[in-house]
Amino acid sequence: MADTKFQLKLLVDNEAKKVLFAEAGKEIADFLCYLLSLPVGTIARLLEKNMVGCLGNLYESIKGLSETYMQPNQNKNSLLNPKSPISSTEIPLLLSDHEFESRKVYLCDYCNSNVADNPKIVCPSCNRKMTREVPYITASSKSVGTSTAAVGEGGFVRGVVTYMIMDNLVLKPMSTISSITLLNKFNVKDVRTLEEKVVDFGIEEGVKLLKASLECKNVLTSVFLSSIEPQKSSS
Numbered sequence: 001m002a003d004t005k006f007q008l009k010l011l012v013d014n015e016a017k018k019v020l021f022a023e024a025g026k027e028i029a030d031f032l033c034y035l036l037s038l039p040v041g042t043i044a045r046l047l048e049k050n051m052v053g054c055l056g057n058l059y060e061s062i063k064g065l066s067e068t069y070m071q072p073n074q075n076k077n078s079l080l081n082p083k084s085p086i087s088s089t090e091i092p093l094l095l096s097d098h099e100f101e102s103r104k105v106y107l108c109d110y111c112n113s114n115v116a117d118n119p120k121i122v123c124p125s126c127n128r129k130m131t132r133e134v135p136y137i138t139a140s141s142k143s144v145g146t147s148t149a150a151v152g153e154g155g156f157v158r159g160v161v162t163y164m165i166m167d168n169l170v171l172k173p174m175s176t177i178s179s180i181t182l183l184n185k186f187n188v189k190d191v192r193t194l195e196e197k198v199v200d201f202g203i204e205e206g207v208k209l210l211k212a213s214l215e216c217k218n219v220l221t222s223v224f225l226s227s228i229e230p231q232k233s234s235s
């Protein structure tokens with residue numbers, strides 16, 4: 001799973017040395033949607049020392065903090081390795097292995113009134129520990145008995161459509177008319193300077209893209225045409 005690669009088709013302007021836009025299938029569009037669901041702690045962990053701003057320092061200091069400072073019903077791992085609120089078992093390009101673990105919830109075995117996300121929590125109804133582990137079922141869980149029509153094909157976006165990803169990560173369904181309009185907008189005078197370039201997109205490119213998305217406005221250009229300096233977002 002870790003080395004799953006998908007293909008991304010770039011339209012490169014060789015004269016301006018930039019990616020005008022990319023054409024992508026459902027898997028990469030799903031991956032971009034999935035980025036929005038990532039907890040900040042996950043982003044800080046993925047980018048480690050390369051994290052812009054100060055969140056990387058906060059992350060490192062919590063990592064170094066003794067467990068003795070934590071509340072007894074909390075542990076550092078819930079901050080350092082947080083679970084995405086969205087169950088993402090259907091996203092092929094996952095950024096972290098922990099997502100493959102299915103989420104567990106804990107039921108009060110005595111009164112059956114409450115569920116908790118942590119077995120250390122005491123049931124508010126009967127004051128006993130909520131220790132009975134039960135599976136947490138979501139729409140994308142394989143075991144769900146609902147018809148496939150209701151569940152869909154998994155992920156976030158529909159699969160029949162080709163998606164257009166702009167250099168600044170604007171994502172929209174691909175249309176021929178919009179790409180012609182774009183060539184005008186980008187002021188492409190000579191289509192001979194344009195070149196289609198197919199690149200691999202896997203976890204490594206995904207992390208680079210995540211990093212670039214926090215730093216600049218020309219994400220595809222800076223990830224895939226690496227010789228080009230990223231444009232700072234202030235410009």
Ligand SMILES: [Zn+2]
Nearest residue numbers: 108111123126
């Ligand atoms: Zn109870």
